[in-house]
Amino acid sequence: MVVTGGAGALGMAVVDRLARAGAEVHVPCFEAEVPPSLVDRPGVHATPAVDMADEAAASAYYESLKELWASVQLAGGFGMGGIAQTTFAQLEKLLSLNVATCFNACRAATLAIRRTGEGGRIVNVAAKPVLEASAGVNMAAYAASKSAVAGLTRALGHELAPEGIFVNAIAPSIIDTPANRAAMPDADFDAWPKVEELAEVIAALCAPGNAVVRGAIVPVYGRS
Numbered sequence: 001m002v003v004t005g006g007a008g009a010l011g012m013a014v015v016d017r018l019a020r021a022g023a024e025v026h027v028p029c030f031e032a033e034v035p036p037s038l039v040d041r042p043g044v045h046a047t048p049a050v051d052m053a054d055e056a057a058a059s060a061y062y063e064s065l066k067e068l069w070a071s072v073q074l075a076g077g078f079g080m081g082g083i084a085q086t087t088f089a090q091l092e093k094l095l096s097l098n099v100a101t102c103f104n105a106c107r108a109a110t111l112a113i114r115r116t117g118e119g120g121r122i123v124n125v126a127a128k129p130v131l132e133a134s135a136g137v138n139m140a141a142y143a144a145s146k147s148a149v150a151g152l153t154r155a156l157g158h159e160l161a162p163e164g165i166f167v168n169a170i171a172p173s174i175i176d177t178p179a180n181r182a183a184m185p186d187a188d189f190d191a192w193p194k195v196e197e198l199a200e201v202i203a204a205l206c207a208p209g210n211a212v213v214r215g216a217i218v219p220v221y222g223r224s
Contacts, residue, residue, distance in 0.1 A: 001206065002026045002062070004052050004105055005074030006044075007035040009177040010125075013195035014072055017203050019043040023069075028052060028061050030075070052101040062108035070121040070206040071109035075101045082138045091141040098145040099152075106156060110165065119164025121206045126150040126171040126217050135173070146171075150217050157215020166214035168205045172198060173221040193222035 001018050005011045006027035015038075018025050024043055028050035029035060038046040051057045052075050062068065077097035079090055102124050113120035129136030129143035130150040136143035149169065156167040174180055176192035198220055204210060205218070 001069055002028070002065070002071040002105070002109065003074060004028055004072070004101065005076065006046070007031070007038055008074060009179070010175060010195045010198060011074045012037060013199040014074065014202050015041070015044055017196070017199040018072075018206070021203060026065060028058075052105055053096045055104050055107075058101075058104035058108045059111075062105075062112040065112055067116050068109060068112040068120060069116070069118075069208075070123070071105055071113075072123045072202055072206065073102045073105045074125055075105075076125060078139075079142050080139050081141065083140045086141045091144065094141050094145040095148070098142075099148045102149050103152060106152065106167070110156075110160060113165055114163065119166075121210065122156065122160075122165065122167040123202050123205045124149050124153050124167070124169035126153065126169045128171055128173045128219070128221060130217060131171050131219055153217060154215050161214050166205075166210060168213055168216045168218060170198060170201055170205075170218045170220045173224040176222075188224075191223040193220050193224070197222070 001023045003011055003015050003025055006015045007029060015025050027038055027046040029046055029048050032049050034046040034048050050061050079094050106122055109122055126149050127146040130147050153167055153169040160167055172193055174192050176189055176194050181189055201220055
């Protein structure tokens with residue numbers, strides 16, 4: 001299995017969950033060197049200097065894998081700001097971080113999964129504003145980029161289903177991470193979904209036992 005963005009808070013939880021289930025987990029890292037958190041982890045193979053926003057780099061990475069069952073796209077970015085304060089350059093950055101990385105990974109993963117001829121799973125990450133418009137107030141550019149991820153997921157969910165490749169996405173609210181706690185110190189952290197909880201949902205969507213769910217944008221809000 002591949003997990004992009006595997007060095008982040010959610011990424012580490014997903015990598016650990018899949019590795020505990022016996023998967024060989026491959027992590028393409030944007031950083032020039034493999035982050036220390038991914039070094040010498042059993043069942044985890046991290047590769048440095050892979051820019052998933054670059055089509056050629058993404059394709060080369062997936063082509064290097066002998067076989068692939070699932071790909072989980074966690075690489076991305078976030079941005080706040082009302083429409084009057086948000087520039088087109090900021091939108092372009094989020095489209096690169098969220099849409100380009102996801103599209104390139106989905107495309108390359110599809111080709112890699114097809115080589116096995118046994119079907120597979122693809123899981124993306126949308127966001128709450130995709131399903132609830134009011135959650136996108138003062139983050140229009142971010143909401144637009146994640147809406148593109150959701151649209152891609154729904155389209156591929158139908159396109160690839162006949163091949164046994166099931167494509168889904170989760171749509172989190174604010175995830176309980178150290179960075180989000182630092183940014184919102186007065187929030188109710190207990191209400192936020194935990195990375196381990198989201199990892200369980202992702203693992204279920206990746207599992208061969210998921211024989212029915214495809215093209216879904218799964219709300220994972222916790223109590224928030």
